[in-house]
Amino acid sequence: MSNIFRRDFLKTSAAVIAAAAAGGPLAGCAKKSGRTVRKDGKMVMKVTPIELKMRHTFTISGFSRDVTPSILVSITYDGVTGYGEGGLPPYMIGQTHETVQKFLSKVDMSQFSDPFRLDDILTYVDRIEEGFTCAKSAIDIALHDLIGKLLGVPIWQWFGYTASKSPNTSYTIGIDTEEVVRQKTKEAAPYNLVKVKLGIDEVTDKKLIETVRSVTGKPLLVDANQGWKTKESALDMIHWLSECGVLMIEQPMPKTVFDDMAWITERSPLPTFADESCQRLRDVPRLHGVFNGINIKLIKCSGLYEARKMIAAAEALGMKTMVGCTTETSCAVSAAAQLSPQMDFADLDGNLLIANDRFDGMKIVDGKITLNDRPGIGVVPLKTEN
Amino acid sequence: MSNIFRRDFLKTSAAVIAAAAAGGPLAGCAKKSGRTVRKDGKMVMKVTPIELKMRHTFTISGFSRDVTPSILVSITYDGVTGYGEGGLPPYMIGQTHETVQKFLSKVDMSQFSDPFRLDDILTYVDRIEEGFTCAKSAIDIALHDLIGKLLGVPIWQWFGYTASKSPNTSYTIGIDTEEVVRQKTKEAAPYNLVKVKLGIDEVTDKKLIETVRSVTGKPLLVDANQGWKTKESALDMIHWLSECGVLMIEQPMPKTVFDDMAWITERSPLPTFADESCQRLRDVPRLHGVFNGINIKLIKCSGLYEARKMIAAAEALGMKTMVGCTTETSCAVSAAAQLSPQMDFADLDGNLLIANDRFDGMKIVDGKITLNDRPGIGVVPLKTEN
Numbered sequence: 001m002s003n004i005f006r007r008d009f010l011k012t013s014a015a016v017i018a019a020a021a022a023g024g025p026l027a028g029c030a031k032k033s034g035r036t037v038r039k040d041g042k043m044v045m046k047v048t049p050i051e052l053k054m055r056h057t058f059t060i061s062g063f064s065r066d067v068t069p070s071i072l073v074s075i076t077y078d079g080v081t082g083y084g085e086g087g088l089p090p091y092m093i094g095q096t097h098e099t100v101q102k103f104l105s106k107v108d109m110s111q112f113s114d115p116f117r118l119d120d121i122l123t124y125v126d127r128i129e130e131g132f133t134c135a136k137s138a139i140d141i142a143l144h145d146l147i148g149k150l151l152g153v154p155i156w157q158w159f160g161y162t163a164s165k166s167p168n169t170s171y172t173i174g175i176d177t178e179e180v181v182r183q184k185t186k187e188a189a190p191y192n193l194v195k196v197k198l199g200i201d202e203v204t205d206k207k208l209i210e211t212v213r214s215v216t217g218k219p220l221l222v223d224a225n226q227g228w229k230t231k232e233s234a235l236d237m238i239h240w241l242s243e244c245g246v247l248m249i250e251q252p253m254p255k256t257v258f259d260d261m262a263w264i265t266e267r268s269p270l271p272t273f274a275d276e277s278c279q280r281l282r283d284v285p286r287l288h289g290v291f292n293g294i295n296i297k298l299i300k301c302s303g304l305y306e307a308r309k310m311i312a313a314a315e316a317l318g319m320k321t322m323v324g325c326t327t328e329t330s331c332a333v334s335a336a337a338q339l340s341p342q343m344d345f346a347d348l349d350g351n352l353l354i355a356n357d358r359f360d361g362m363k364i365v366d367g368k369i370t371l372n373d374r375p376g377i378g379v380v381p382l383k384t385e386n
Numbered sequence: 387m388s389n390i391f392r393r394d395f396l397k398t399s400a401a402v403i404a405a406a407a408a409g410g411p412l413a414g415c416a417k418k419s420g421r422t423v424r425k426d427g428k429m430v431m432k433v434t435p436i437e438l439k440m441r442h443t444f445t446i447s448g449f450s451r452d453v454t455p456s457i458l459v460s461i462t463y464d465g466v467t468g469y470g471e472g473g474l475p476p477y478m479i480g481q482t483h484e485t486v487q488k489f490l491s492k493v494d495m496s497q498f499s500d501p502f503r504l505d506d507i508l509t510y511v512d513r514i515e516e517g518f519t520c521a522k523s524a525i526d527i528a529l530h531d532l533i534g535k536l537l538g539v540p541i542w543q544w545f546g547y548t549a550s551k552s553p554n555t556s557y558t559i560g561i562d563t564e565e566v567v568r569q570k571t572k573e574a575a576p577y578n579l580v581k582v583k584l585g586i587d588e589v590t591d592k593k594l595i596e597t598v599r600s601v602t603g604k605p606l607l608v609d610a611n612q613g614w615k616t617k618e619s620a621l622d623m624i625h626w627l628s629e630c631g632v633l634m635i636e637q638p639m640p641k642t643v644f645d646d647m648a649w650i651t652e653r654s655p656l657p658t659f660a661d662e663s664c665q666r667l668r669d670v671p672r673l674h675g676v677f678n679g680i681n682i683k684l685i686k687c688s689g690l691y692e693a694r695k696m697i698a699a700a701e702a703l704g705m706k707t708m709v710g711c712t713t714e715t716s717c718a719v720s721a722a723a724q725l726s727p728q729m730d731f732a733d734l735d736g737n738l739l740i741a742n743d744r745f746d747g748m749k750i751v752d753g754k755i756t757l758n759d760r761p762g763i764g765v766v767p768l769k770t771e772n
């Protein structure tokens with residue numbers, strides 16, 4: 001090959017690379033926008049910090065609480081408003097009303113005139129600062145709700161899912177006194193699956209299951225919230241639980257303990273699910289062979305857009321999926337519920353555990369997640385005093 | 387735990403499992419359908435086998451051809467028609483006009499009254515029979531086109547992409563005589579990237595590159611189509627190619643040779659892409675560490691729905707992506723182009739290589755893929771004689 005055409009090539013190649021670096025090949029072109037997009041469209045984002053009151057003091061391995069902060073985001077465009085939310089439970093370290101509002105003040109939506117550009121907008125938001133997945137999810141949900149409303153279809157329909165395939169939700173019982181656990185298990189009567197939080201010690205955990213079992217014979221899900229200490233005792237407990245009608249076990253061991261977790265999964269009579277070990281898309285491949293499935297929560301993964309990618313990655317790897325939530329209003333819970341037709345399990349009771357919901361949204365009918373036909377995430381704000 | 391509640395549990399659990407097996411928890415519920423769905427809606431599918439005439443006899447490592455069969459599928463619903471296509475190149479073994487029409491005759495779309503149920507419909511089609519990904523892709527594209535038209539938005543917008551981010555397409559030059567290669571390279575003048583098919587032997591391959599380089603200094607992509615024999619000679623060739631202004635190398639070794647391919651990728655100065663090694667979603671994780679990227683083609687993976695999952699799986703694994711096509715009309719090529727804003731490379735020249743296109747669709751402007759704003763895949767049938 002002669003020097004002449006090598007020189008030519010290098011010149012052309014450099015030009016192509018420079019063009020790409022300048023924002024994509026067509027960055028300078030006047031591209032007409034789609035049907036629903038006005039050229040002078042502006043998105044206006046509003047942020048509202050709220051406090052959710054728990055019906056019962058809620059205890060999981062490590063934390064107790066009576067109230068949970070949450071952040072509401074609305075995005076208005078062309079007279080249409082999309083709603084989003086991200087709960088701020090204490091285990092989402094560093095994400096408080098103050099820090100999250102500071103993060104959201106850095107988000108400049110005015111640079112985008114087209115809400116349909118989900119990939120670009122969410123990539124921009126994600127790159128503003130590491131973390132803050134609760135706030136990122138609130139924006140992601142509001143955008144999805146807005147687009148669904150602009151298209152006139154529910155999100156589940158936009159995604160190609162069949163609403164009637166949504167599974168039962170589980171109803172969660174925290175760690176508490178025998179009396180309260182018995183009382184809460186009775187309150188779980190309308191649900192077909194009960195999720196029990198364990199992870200204290202063998203005696204307390206077994207006692208808790210037996211208390212639940214003294215009230216109900218329904219199938220159980222168990223979440224150990226990283227609470228168990230050794231792989232051998234964890235496996236023993238899982239064997240015992242499988243005899244008690246437990247269907248699956250979430251996060252038996254601390255989140256970074258992969259070797260022991262793989263050892264447990266290989267021997268476990270129940271499917272194991274990663275919760276704390278699985279935050280975002282990039283975590284999914286490294287959990288293959290470690291857990292049988294992943295618990296996808298919007299506040300962990302930054303929202304619906306990335307959640308769908310996690311479902312795809314899990315399918316590629318032959319892993320199961322479940323969708324969870326935290327203490328949130330029917331806004332965030334209805335958003336998560338849009339994914340439920342694709343899920344093996346759903347733990348979407350966050351809105352049922354609070355006394356001051358702000359939205360009317362998806363319902364639990366005979367224990368099953370029941371998506372409505374409203375466009376977007378299917379929620380309507382309730383009139384509230386503040 | 388007493389026997390009483392164990393018995394109760396087992397009963398309830400069995401009932402839940404039976405309900406799930408009967409088609410999902412809400413199978414019996416009267417679920418209202420969404421805005422665009424008429425209760426009495428029927429999808430009518432039409433299949434048209436066509437033959438595409440090549441502008442030039444096309445040679446890649448192993449095959450030569452003047453015509454390529456293709457299959458057109460249209461799905462009409464509520465007065466709206468979606469178009470789809472799957473090319474049937476000779477390397478898609480066992481997929482001919484005859485076999486594909488036989489497969490398509492088994493598809494009963496009348497059981498679905500809602501085209502938005504993409505996941506259910508495509509899962510049903512995929513499970514009818516193993517293989518036939520060309521025909522499955524034609525159905526998938528027609529459904530996407532139909533839904534895009536019902537929603538009134540282009541597919542790229544439905545997916546949340548930004549059309550202006552589409553990359554340059556490469557223009558492909560097959561294996562041929564020096565004179566023809568020189569002529570074809572001249573015809574590639576409107577394009578910014580030239581893809582060269584290699585994989586014969588070292589002397590012929592180098593001669594071919596030098597012939598191309600005698601005409602143009604543009605950056606090249608190289609596809610060896612599994613043609614190289616040993617990892618050492620393949621790596622030597624890749625080093626030589628990287629000196630000639632080649633940007634990436636596709637499928638240097640036979641498709642099942644993973645260990646040698648991983649050895650090459652570890653040492654390669656150019657990113658390596660899997661083509662024949664990467665058919666469907668389940669292939670993606672096992673290619674991690676073997677190739678740097680994957681070439682997604684709709685006829686390999688069964689269509690856009692699975693292609694998007696492959697993009698997500700590749701992102702989870704930190705792998706690059708490109709989108710390719712075969713000899714097809716602007717129908718299938720425009721469908722593949724909808725994914726191009728997410729791609730590192732695009733090789734979408736299949737429609738440019740034929741003399742009898744059937745559709746007006748996406749255009750190449752100054753070498754770049756230029757998506758239009760028409761709803762669906764953005765194609766309009768051309769008037770043809772037959």
